[in-house]
Amino acid sequence: MSQNTPAQGRGRALTKVHKLSLAGVAGLGAAALATSLALGGGQATDTADSATAPVVYSEQQIKDVKASVTDQLAGASLKAETAAAKQKAAAEDGAEKAGTKKKATEERGTQAASRSGERAPVEQVAEKTYPDNLDGWIRESLDIMKKHDIPGSYYWLHKNIMRESSGNPNAINNWDINAINGVPSKGLLQVIPPTFEAYHVPGTSTNIYDPVANIVAAANYAADRYGSIDNVDGPY
Structure with missing residues (x-):
């Protein structure tokens, strides 16, 4: 009866320990062996007694095993989180580079379009035309006079032309003093050749x-x- 008692006590003592991890049990076994040696005062005990002696684990030993398991789980979780963070960073970096590349491409397209617009030929203004008649001749003359700061109005040009030549550009005076002197007045405003040459306007x-x-x-x-x-307002 006395030999069976320890066996029964061991069975009850191991009920909670079975729930620990394999690594924790191994650690507890080593700790229990050290405790047994200490209690025996360093003296060898009967083999049968050692085999049947109840194994007692302290609360601190159990806490140490739990802490070890928790640390291992925490380490695995940290590694998983680190890997996930690296993957996320890589994805964000890739997206950022893709966005930068797209923006650069759009900017180059905009610049190319801008340069193309700058190179667009400037539309030239059509040259002003005038009718080939007295009205057109007077209007063209006024535009040239304006460029050369020569005063005059349409009204007085027309009035003097009608008095001098009646609007005939080929008119010539062969009877006045100028004609007698060999330099007859010619044209719309009856100008003598020396005067025409002296006051001729470049470009005409x-x-x-x-x-x-x-x-x-x-x-x-x-x-x-x-x-x-x-x-x-008369002969000049």
């Missing part, structure tokens, strides 16, 4: 019978002598 025809060249030269002469063709 050198032909004294050209209506625009004749008007502009006469208006230039009148501006020099009378201040403006608008001040001429």
Whole structure:
């Protein structure tokens, strides 16, 4: 009866320990062996007694085993979290690079479009045209006079033209003093050749019978002598 008692006591003592991990049990076994040696005062005991002696584990030993298991689980969890964080960082870095590349591509496209727009040919303004008649000749003359700061108005140009030549650009005076002197007046505003040459405006025809060249030269002469063709209301 006395030999069976320890066996029964051991069975009851191991009930909670069975729930521990294999590594924890091994550690407790080593601790129990050390405790048994200490209690025996360093003296050998009967083999049968040692085998049948109840194994007693302290509360601290159980806590140590639990802590070890917890540390292992925590370490595994930390590794998993670290791996997940690395994967997330890599994904975010890839997305950021892709976004940067896309933005750079869009900017290059915008710049190319901008340069293309800058190189677009400038639409040229059509050159102004004038009708080939007295009205057109006077209007073209006024635009040229304006560029050269020669004063004069449509009204007075037209009035003097009608008095001098009746609007005929090929008119010539063969009976006045100028004609007697060999330099007859010619053109719309009856200008003598020396005066036409002296007051000819660059850019106009050198032909004294050209209506625009004749008007502009006469208006230039009148501006020099009378201040403006608008001040001429008779022979000049």
